[in-house]
Amino acid sequence: MSETVIHAENLTKRFGDFVAANALTLEVYKGEIFGFLGANGAGKTTAMRMFCGLSIPTSGKATIAGYDVYRQTDLIKKNIGYMSQKFSLYEDLTVLENIRFFGGIYELSNAQLKSKSDELITQLGLQHEAKKLVSGLPLGWKQKLSFSVALLHQPKIVFLDEPTGGVDPVTRRQFWDLIYDAADKGVTIFVTTHYMDEAEYCNRISIMVDGKIEALDSPGNLKKHFQVDSMHEVFYQLARGAKRGE
Amino acid sequence: MKQLLVFIKKEFAHVLRDRKTLLILFGMPVVQILIFGFALTNEVKNSKILIVDNAKDIVSQRLITQLEASRYFEIEKAARNHDQIEEGFKAGKIKLAIVFPANFQNELLHQNSVQVQILADASDPNNATTLINYASSVIQDYQSQLNQTATVPYRIIPEMRMLYNPQLKGAHNFVPGVMALVLMLVCVMMTAVSIVKEKETGTMEVLLVSPFKPILVILAKAVPYLLLSLINVVSILLLSVFLLDLPIHGSILLLFAESTLFIITCLTLGIFISVKTDSQQTAMLISLMGMLLPTILFSGFMFPIENMPLPLQIISNIVPSKWFYIIVKSIMIKGLGIAAIWKETLILVGITSFLLVISLKSFKIRLS
Numbered sequence: 001m002s003e004t005v006i007h008a009e010n011l012t013k014r015f016g017d018f019v020a021a022n023a024l025t026l027e028v029y030k031g032e033i034f035g036f037l038g039a040n041g042a043g044k045t046t047a048m049r050m051f052c053g054l055s056i057p058t059s060g061k062a063t064i065a066g067y068d069v070y071r072q073t074d075l076i077k078k079n080i081g082y083m084s085q086k087f088s089l090y091e092d093l094t095v096l097e098n099i100r101f102f103g104g105i106y107e108l109s110n111a112q113l114k115s116k117s118d119e120l121i122t123q124l125g126l127q128h129e130a131k132k133l134v135s136g137l138p139l140g141w142k143q144k145l146s147f148s149v150a151l152l153h154q155p156k157i158v159f160l161d162e163p164t165g166g167v168d169p170v171t172r173r174q175f176w177d178l179i180y181d182a183a184d185k186g187v188t189i190f191v192t193t194h195y196m197d198e199a200e201y202c203n204r205i206s207i208m209v210d211g212k213i214e215a216l217d218s219p220g221n222l223k224k225h226f227q228v229d230s231m232h233e234v235f236y237q238l239a240r241g242a243k244r245g246e
Numbered sequence: 247m248k249q250l251l252v253f254i255k256k257e258f259a260h261v262l263r264d265r266k267t268l269l270i271l272f273g274m275p276v277v278q279i280l281i282f283g284f285a286l287t288n289e290v291k292n293s294k295i296l297i298v299d300n301a302k303d304i305v306s307q308r309l310i311t312q313l314e315a316s317r318y319f320e321i322e323k324a325a326r327n328h329d330q331i332e333e334g335f336k337a338g339k340i341k342l343a344i345v346f347p348a349n350f351q352n353e354l355l356h357q358n359s360v361q362v363q364i365l366a367d368a369s370d371p372n373n374a375t376t377l378i379n380y381a382s383s384v385i386q387d388y389q390s391q392l393n394q395t396a397t398v399p400y401r402i403i404p405e406m407r408m409l410y411n412p413q414l415k416g417a418h419n420f421v422p423g424v425m426a427l428v429l430m431l432v433c434v435m436m437t438a439v440s441i442v443k444e445k446e447t448g449t450m451e452v453l454l455v456s457p458f459k460p461i462l463v464i465l466a467k468a469v470p471y472l473l474l475s476l477i478n479v480v481s482i483l484l485l486s487v488f489l490l491d492l493p494i495h496g497s498i499l500l501l502f503a504e505s506t507l508f509i510i511t512c513l514t515l516g517i518f519i520s521v522k523t524d525s526q527q528t529a530m531l532i533s534l535m536g537m538l539l540p541t542i543l544f545s546g547f548m549f550p551i552e553n554m555p556l557p558l559q560i561i562s563n564i565v566p567s568k569w570f571y572i573i574v575k576s577i578m579i580k581g582l583g584i585a586a587i588w589k590e591t592l593i594l595v596g597i598t599s600f601l602l603v604i605s606l607k608s609f610k611i612r613l614s
Contacts, residue, residue: 086448
């Protein structure tokens with residue numbers, strides 16, 4: 001693998017006595033699909049917030065897309081995309097208006113906005129729906145649109161926070177096709193999920209337990225290491241030792 | 247700057263697309279003005295009045311005929327007894343009573359001046375004022391008829407008495423009250439709900455991850471509601487001037503400046519609520535219970551503050567609507583300038599700055 005886009009070394013976040021993220025060390029490379037796993041309360045969200053420049057770490061080092069998480073949060077924000085499980089679109093705006101709005105927030109020029117939105121609508125096959133309200137779209141399309149909007153400003157990394165929550169398996173599979181496309185174009189995908197079949201789709205995954213990264217490797221290597229057949233069992237073996245519940 | 251404009255445009259789209267919100271936003275002031283206006287200042291026609299004619303002479307009879315001829319009054323009966331007046335008022339049968347003294351004609355002709363007593367039931371203050379004005383004008387008319395032929399002018403002096411509510415509390419006071427109420431509702435509730443909605447739908451997360459500055463989110467939310475609220479101020483004023491014949495005696499510019507100040511107070515409150523809550527329902531409930539209720543109770547527009555127990559009087563001082571209500575009343579009804587209301591303005595500025603500081607502070611805490 002080539003260029004490192006996420007680099008973290010002993011990255012720690014404390015809330016009082018509670019260590020939410022404990023000495024996280026990881027590297028994620030350009031164009032990689034990186035799965036970020038962990039039970040609820042394991043510290044995934046805290047880690048992700050630090051990577052997105054939303055939360056300043058207590059100690060340790062990290063750079064995201066080459067920018068420091070302590071001092072260059074504004075630059076980090078310009079270079080990352082984000083999509084949550086809620087799909088995060090405005091339901092009372094049209095497809096086109098949503099694209100224009102999020103593009104505008106990322107300071108795309110009017111010309112860029114126009115060409116990008118045309119391109120995106122054609123790509124998603126939403127020509128007939130462009131002027132319709134998002135609320136009328138099926139869930140799968142909302143999800144795809146939301147992902148495409150997150151890529152609008154050509155970020156180096158896209159953070160996906162449980163992007164397929166509440167979506168049926170067929171739609172989920174289609175969504176992963178989009179993720180592969182983006183990764184092929186060199187965008188790094190950082191994804192959290194609770195679905196172990198999705199974990200199998202990732203190039204590499206890390207599993208967090210009680211604020212620490214307990215395992216980090218490709219799904220194949222992890223299965224070999226734990227001598228099990230599925231990611232589900234890997235996850236179960238690790239998460240069973242967890243002391244923190246939700 | 248372009249980011250901000252994009253955002254503000256989006257906010258307008260949210261408001262203008264939501265028919266129900268629009269209806270509430272622009273319909274509410276109209277409905278409230280109408281309800282309050284006509285509940286308090288219904289057109290006075292054929293009101294029953296009681297006449298006690300102690301004189302029974304030509305002049306008093308003529309005057310009574312003139313009163314009867316006017317479409318405003320319907321003479322209940324000519325009573326002799328003062329007790330009947332009291333009874334009539336208490337039973338709600340009569341709205342007004344006119345008492346002619348004995349020797350009415352004699353006094354008028356020999357002393358050129360006589361008093362006639364007009365009593366009104368002022369528990370409905372607007373109605374009472376209107377009726378007294380009508381009665382006085384009928385008497386005035388009669389007086390000028392007499393004076394056309396007289397060498398020395400005659401004067402019939404109406405001696406008015408407002409029973410039950412001598413200071414006429416409540417008259418015309420509702421327009422400033424409605425203004426405070428509507429602005430409170432629109433700014434506090436709408437702003438709070440619109441910010442919390444972004445939290446609920448998860449779009450807030452996306453905004454926070456974007457390079458868009460959090461402080462601009464707040465600004466972009468506030469701007470549309472500031473403009474919409476000013477439109478509401480205009481519509482309330484238009485209604486009150488043209489529909490309710492309640493003129494604005496003071497400076498319109500000052501009125502708008504003070505309204506803008508109060509709108510900012512409300513927006514800050516709305517932002518504060520939105521920072522502290524996570525669901526639209528909670529935001530709405532807090533806005534209604536925490537903001538609207540105190541406005542109705544403590545601004546002095548429905549219930550006189552002077553009559554409240556001391557602890558409640560003290561509490562009323564922290565309700566921003568109270569100060570705004572005093573300000574608007576002073577400008578609109580009393581026609582006073584900034585010299586008379588600088589103290590109230592300063593208090594409002596103080597409350598606003600305080601709220602602004604704590605809501606921005608809690609917004610920042612929330613982020614980290």
